[in-house]
């Protein structure tokens with residue numbers, strides 16, 4: 001049942017950088033994407049077309065999309081919260097066109113209000129024409145279901161609440177179901193229970209896990225998903241990130257840590273770990289801090305790097 005190949009969606013340039021307080025130059029974001037694809041990542045979440053008043057760090061979305069040198073076989077995705085976002089993502093024509101868009105909702109009402117300023121039901125009304133237009137334009141559409149294992153405002157979130165949103169996204173035509181543990185409180189059995197709900201409505205190859213590592217559970221949760229045959233995960237190089245609307249949320253599980261675990265299990269990812277560690281070291285140096293990834297730190301120390 002454990003898959004022999006896993007696809008990682010690198011979300012560092014988007015989820016990783018969106019919460020950075022210091023400005024990150026557009027050129028550094030572009031270089032990060034270049035390095036990630038050179039390391040073998042085949043799915044990269046590049047940026048988001050959200051309101052720059054809400055998330056100023058992503059205001060250079062079109063410049064980044066225009067400047068990355070696309071490689072054949074790599075899928076570039078962007079977040080779109082509404083029609084304005086989709087229109088902006090398509091406005092530049094082929095030069096900036098993503099291959100995939102991500103619509104993001106929350107399993108809890110409270111987080112939906114804080115993150116996208118509307119209820120769950122309103123978010124689906126808002127997303128329905130966006131999904132239809134994206135499909136019409138030939139784009140793949142992925143969902144992100146935030147707070148699937150717990151909410152910073154509501155607390156417990158039940159599998160029923162998650163399944164409710166899975167069904168709504170499915171009804172409006174979303175191709176892929178992304179289940180997100182925004183605040184990292186999930187543990188393996190709970191994660192399996194939620195994933196099983198997603199798998200009732202989507203095939204195995206269209207379900208993915210997005211685990212923030214706030215409580216150090218992300219690798220265990222990925223392993224729990226592998227046991228269900230799930231083979232698609234979002235990860236963030238150097239463990240960058242957090243969510244501006246989830247206080248204390250740390251980054252997604254580090255891509256380096258996941259690749260190391262999968263390689264050790266004999267599971268193919270197509271990723272060159274040394275090149276990935278270089279990409280993580282690059283962006284960590286830009287941000288002026290050490291990578292959060294344990295694997296990256298260990299490998300860099302082995303290469304002679306000293307961390308304070």
Ligand code: HMG
Nearest residue numbers: 049050051054081084085104115116117144146180182243
């Ligand atoms: P709103 O204020 O309710 O929307 O925001 P509005 O339609 O009333 O518009 C207000 C202003 O924003 C207007 O400008 C619009 O033009 C502008 P003004 O007239 O005041 O000058 N605007 C936009 N500008 C650019 N691009 C757009 C856009 N839409 C409106 N697309 C909205 C609603 C959803 C836009 C807002 O709440 C928003 O942008 N939220 C961003 C939330 C966000 O990016 N969160 C982080 C990403 S989600 C995440 O990290 C979770 C994930 O990783 C999974 C997990 O871990 O859980 C995916």
Ligand code: MG
Nearest residue numbers: 015180182243
């Ligand atoms: Mg996230």
